[in-house]
Amino acid sequence: MRNVPSLETVYQDYKNKDVAFFYVYKALAHPGKSGLVQPLTLDERLAHVAKAKTQLGTKIPWLADSMTNDLKHALGERNNSEMIISPDGKIVIARSWSDPAVLRTDLAGLVGKSANTTTIADLDVKTESTRRPEKVATGVVKLIPRKQEAAVLSVKPIEVKSGEEPQPLYVKLRAEVDSASLRSGKGELYLGFFIDPIHRVHWNNLAPTLTFEIKTPDGVTLSKTAGEAPKPEDVDADADPREFLVDYDFGGSDSPGPLEVTVKYFACDDDDKWCSAATQKFTVAWTVNRDAGKVSKERPSGGGGSGGMRTSGQKGKGKGQMMSSADMMKRLDANADGKIVESEARGPVQRNFARFDANEDGAVDAAELKAGMEQMRR
């Protein structure tokens, strides 16, 4: 949210003109960026909100989307969209990417121009660094290259008791496959165990290293059902993910059951008040989680291999029957400005607009359209 300071200036000028402002904290767009991982509970999402307030120094109040991401789904599925709602509950403006300068103009047209024009320099913004403690190393474990278009599987935690209380979800599991292999039922499964900085914890490398075990459903075979993470050398504490690749085969099943993954590890809190062993369990279903976010661009990207997405319009359609991206651009680019905005998109481009719009600028240009169509053909 790079435009927060500018939005805050609009808020300062229009909050007294009876305009209500809210940020809506949604599912992470790029989990892994700055070490952050997708929250699994409302309390964790609210902790993200608190972190956003201090990190960004916001005065505009926040709302948290529900854990089923209802607002995101109902209001356009975009990462940084903005909308203006009229007093009678109509969405009068809905922009795919927030633009504070244009928002200011829109509000002036709707409620009258503000007497003030606050600048960013006028704001007394107090931001707070959220860097990890120096003792917690990062970048010490070699990451497995991942691709931004990987299909992220649906992962759910299974409650594990720690004494009387449920074990906190210090570790989050991210499971990815490529879409083509998911369709064929045979491929490579990525399992990444991320220690969640929102809990202010890190791996304890003085204790035994992380291990996992996987229970497979009938028919599904894995190249390994247990593993142990290598221990980073000369580092007592770190926060890098522990990652594994496992080959999978559905054994011809069309609807394979979920995996059950158990992970055991040792963690310490960042304030050095405790270190302890922990066990967590997850189910991994072979269905794509559309709210999981794209792999962070901070990660090394995978070269080669396949990826791409499934679209309902593509099923059973041969390569030769698909039009070229240039023809598609001509067909959809109604105002001939060389890009397709969401209101111009139709068919698979409309249904998968967020995926086509790789740079998230609210429009699909020729290169993005070509890349998106190539993914669909795989």
Add this chain to the structure above:
Amino acid sequence: MIKRLTLMTITFAIAASAFGQGPRAKGKGGPLSIEGQELPELTAFDESGKEVALKQVLKGRYGVIVFGCLT
């Protein structure tokens, strides 16, 4: 010709009144398909974790909603 001009004028007037003060300003992001629709009944949570109905917190005044996250 007169008929066509009248139709164009009416169309423009309807479009302008729908917005309130004339055509929407152009922005970096294109318009979303939900523009012009009724805000659905949606539930979110305030900073303290209290469940709130989005329509209720905006009711009776203009509201600005901006989506975002820390990544």
